[in-house]
Amino acid sequence: MIGSGSFKIQTMSKAGNRAAILECISTAEEIARVDIAQATGINAATVTALTSELLDEGIVEALMDEEKQNTKRGRPRVKLCLNPKAFNLAGAKISEDAITVAIIDFAGTLLSEHMQKGNSFAIPKHKLAANLKKAISVAVDKAGLHIDDITALGVGIPGYVDIASECVHWSPALSDTPTNFVETLRATFDFPVMLDNDVNLAALAEQRFGLGKGISDFLVVTIEHGVGMGIVLNNNLFRGTRGLGGEFGHTKVQLNGALCRCGQRGCLEAYVADYALLREADTAIKLQSANNLPTAQRLEALYLEAKSGNQAALSIFERAGKIFGMGLANLVNIFDPSLIIFAGERMQFDFLYEEDVLEELRRNTLQIDRAPPKVQVHKWGDLLWAKGAAAWATEYVIHQAAAKNNES
Ligand SMILES: [Zn+2]
The missing domain is CATH 3.30.420.40 (ATPase, nucleotide binding domain)
Known part of the structure; x- marks a missing residue:
């Protein structure tokens, strides 16, 4: 069953419709156009038009539904999925003694992971950003990619993080709080960076990859x-x-x-x-x-x-x-x-x-x-947190991709 509900929207801009469709495909992993229309409340003609655009742009891919193909009646039904090769995303979890990085493709498949031990807590933000950069470049190497292949980075950090004002009010990982750590990260990397409290990203990880799927x-x-x-x-x-x-x-x-x-x-x-x-x-x-x-x-x-x-x-x-x-x-x-998940290693x-x-x-x-x-x-260990951080970067990319073709 598709995680429905949140995508149901009465009237929406084109970018909003594209985002809702992409989120719906991302959640379902594989889904037919008719089911997208049902889950999002967007009319079938609009779903067809917008998914054609997304297919042309290489953001979405078409798969044949094998079950339907084998039946004698009717045309084979096409299912849509995110094109895994469209974007590569990085996620990082900063913890007590390590930085864990996950590189995933746009469909959420893990391309590489890397744990860099020896991170010490309560260090200045510039030092933490430098440690993070080192960890990410190793993970990118392991994935057989170049740093320029990364579209966005999500970072989970313990502490109080206000993502609207970008202020880390307090974190056991940083010695110079309150501070705008996102600004430092932006100056460190050439792609967009998002920072959030690590437990929020753990919840995203459970929603996308874990026990919270479809709940x-x-x-x-x-x-x-x-x-x-x-x-x-x-x-x-x-x-x-x-x-x-x-x-x-x-x-x-x-x-x-x-x-x-x-x-x-x-x-x-x-x-x-x-x-x-x-x-x-x-x-x-x-x-x-x-x-x-x-x-x-x-x-x-x-x-x-x-x-x-x-x-x-x-x-x-x-x-x-x-x-x-x-x-x-x-x-x-x-x-x-309906569910409480006790999560952690x-x-x-x-x-x-x-x-x-x-x-x-x-x-x-x-x-x-x-x-x-x-x-x-x-x-689970820090890897799932890191995947959650990468999933957040995926959400960002979905919204960017949705807004890209917004003229009409
Ligand atoms: Zn307290």
Whole structure:
């Protein structure tokens, strides 16, 4: 089933119609003209005219529908897809210790990936842009392309990013915030660059390549150093007015509670994120042997303590799990999504005793005689985030391509 709904438009400019058609083809991957008309609400004659243009421009390709071709009745039905060779897009995810780059074609197929280790957090924007440039040129090489073959770049960065004003208000990756990091990136690359909060791009990745495919309303919750959320409503990413929507980690769960990285008190993240669990552990139990280890290994040591029956360690996870479940229940009561995806690479979901979290979620959610939202865990690494960033660059290119032939 096509992700319908969001493309239905009453009257629209030619560029708007072209964009809606391209988005519809992109979402469906392969679709017949008649189904485009149905999904977008654009009349069949207009769909035929505009798709002919897009075919002539090499943006869209025609495929024979083999099923129909094999039947004796009627002409074979032609399906349309994006021409993979029309554009190449790059996406990058900036994380704690690495930059991960994905190069995809216009149809979303991965052409190459590259992870550049050794990125250190909280560095000046010029240095981060230079690191990014190095990582992208390696990925472009691996894809057998030249840097000039890239049409656009999407970048996901942790922190507070207002894409309208282009301001990164705060990011653990940058030492000189608030700042316009997009401007620096534009000066670094010869193609358009888009920057967004990394979790928003994770939601785009789930929508385009992952568990959110074809689902109109879903939430993506990530637990890494912080707790993030991407919101997809009616097939569109919801960012909020100031780009600060979906800051699930900073919803308040305790009056005058634990101190959060944001400077406020009682945030969910201050109980659930890795630094919060380790901070608790530092005061409740002594994990001397683990003190010099990296965060992930210290967390694992704490988890093993809990598993082996250390009551203090166990209660840290139990409390975090309960608070996390309660926070999730609040999300369900507000958004009533059909799906919540726990996404990310790291093992915090296991640490948080998944069943306890889900029980707390059920207990605090309004119940009716219809199934509650599905909860799915999707463990993946930085590559999918990078693909999400590239998917965002694809959206940009779709709108540029749609506007290109806008005279009539
Ligand atoms: Zn906070």
